[in-house]
Amino acid sequence: MNYSVFGHLKGSELSGIAFKEHVHRKKIIAQLSAYNECTIPELAEFLNISIPKTNELTMGLVEEGLVREAGQKTEGVGRKATSYALNQSSCYFLGVEIKKYKINIGIMGFDKTIADSILNIPFPFLDPHESLDAIIKEINNFLDRSSVPKEKIVGMGLSIAGRINVKKGEVLTIYHFEDAPVKAILEEATELPVYIDNDSRTIAYGEYYFGKKIYAGNAIVVNLDYGLGTGIFIDGKPVYGASGYAGELGHIPLFNNEKICLCGKKGCMQTEASGVALIEFINQKMSEGSNSRLRTVLSNKGFLELEDVVEAVRLGDNLAIEGVTKIGYSLGKGLAVAINLFNPNIIVIGGTLSGLEDSLLLPVVQSSIFQHSLSLVNTDTEIIVSNIHEKAGLLGCCLLVRDKTLGLV
Structure with missing residues (x-):
């Protein structure tokens, strides 16, 4: 495949007009990706270049097979313009x-x-x-x-x-x-x-582009799984940091405990607010005599998965609910730090434990955030639970x- 937009992968170096046209082609693709379909005038307005030049660039992408005609739509009085979309195949x-x-x-x-x-x-x-x-x-x-x-x-x-x-x-x-x-x-x-x-x-990338809404500003997506991590978006761009390790919220030393984290440190947020912490809490309580339907699961499988805990919560298991409440409070405490630092527009809770949905997890997390963060800051941050869960x-x-x-x- 010899597509012009992938030329840089083969070491091609562009300059001058060729470079500008290359940038415009990529912007056309990005715009069609974000809005599914666009007309030439809409693309020209976005690129801030002339309609004839936009048409030339778009037709080039059509000839390559990257873009296809997607139908007609009305533009202005009685006029219909051709709309274009990306070609899946x-x-x-x-x-x-x-x-x-x-x-x-x-x-x-x-x-x-x-x-x-x-x-x-x-x-x-x-x-x-x-x-x-x-x-x-x-x-x-x-x-x-x-x-x-x-x-x-x-x-x-x-x-x-x-x-x-x-x-x-x-x-x-x-x-x-x-x-x-x-x-x-x-x-x-x-x-x-x-x-x-x-x-x-x-x-985070999946949530940002396929979740409940397309976010234009700053967002934090929480991966609440066996571990705990975040993906951070600033002005719509993912943050990598100097070495690519940005977003390690789970390793903030937030708790004064003697629990050794997987990283080797003590007191990391992950030791109190993660799927591993949740399963450890449930196992410990059951060993101390607490009853739970998860005891049968543990006996049959030899271990617990987060999906087992999510299902137990849905069935009203008291111990599972107690464990989720505990880690939800700890998660909110850590997210309060993130809110005070970044002042994001939105925080999305994703990962396997987002399968708990809004009814139990969200109120506990929000209550803890309000308790531990600046009210001046947290009122501008929307907290939601993922609606695409493990698909993200x-x-x-x-x-x-x-x-x-x-x-x-």
């Missing part, structure tokens, strides 16, 4: 989401729609090398059975928990190998360019690949 982007006990794989078309996917592939973690081999096997199996031609896949994204060096493609926790970074291993195995990112950032991670992973490939982020 022009190229595709592969996303792989690695979770604690499962893998999700999907292929996204150029227009942000999922063309193929397979969810909840069982993934019992073994030795890191064996696990990575298993991941590669699942990816190749998926590509072999998919109806999407592999030659049309432009790149692959990997979403995984832990500290990720985005620039080098290194996973500095589970899959940290001295001989080669994970990025290089995956690129050799799949013959695709690979982009690796932290799971909290991919979830795979959607964000695929879209990040597309936007990184296009140079939009």
Whole structure:
């Protein structure tokens, strides 16, 4: 595929008019991605260039196959203008989401729609090398059975928990190998360019562009899963920080306890406000004699998953509700710090525990935020629970690949 907007991936250097036109083409794609369909006059107004020049650039994208005619719509009195949209089948982007006990794989078309996917592939973690081999096997199996031609896949994204060096493609926790970074291993195995990112950032990207609303300002998306992380958007752009580790809310030393966090420090927010903390609390209470329907689940499986706790809450299990209330209060305390620092327009609570929805989790978190943050600041921040829940991670992973490939982020 020799699309002009991907020229920079092959080392092409542009200058002058060619560079400006390249930038305008990418802006057209970004605008069509945000609004689904636009007319030439609408695109010209957005780009602040002439209608003839906009038409020339758009027709170039149509000829390449990246953009298609989407129909007619009325503009002004009695006039109908052709609207344009992104062409799904022009190229595709592969996303792989690695979770604690499962893998999700999907292929996204150029227009942000999922063309193929397979969810909840069982993934019992073994030795890191064996696990990575298993991941590669699942990816190749998926590509072999998919109806999407592999030659049309432009790149692959990997979403995984832990500290990720985005620039080098290194996973500095589970899959940290001295001989080669994970990025290089995956690129050799799949013959695709690979982009690796932290799971909290991919979830945030998914929430930002596929959630309840499109946000124009500053947002914090919370990944409330087994761990705790955030994705931060400032003026609509994801924040990476100097080294790519921005958003580690879970490792703020907020609590005066003796609990050792996975990072090796004591008192991290994650030790009191995360899925691991929730399961530890429930297990401890049951060992002390508290009764719960989760006791049967634990006996049958040998371990508890967050989905088990969510289901127990829905069924009215008192211990599960007590545990969620406890971590919700601790989460609100930490989010109060984030609100005082960033003064965001909105905070979205995502991740597996967003499956608890508004009725229980949200009131506890909001009450704690109001108690611990400046009222002058928190009144301007809307707190909501995700409505796409666990879908956000795979959607964000695929879209990040597309936007990184296009140079939009």
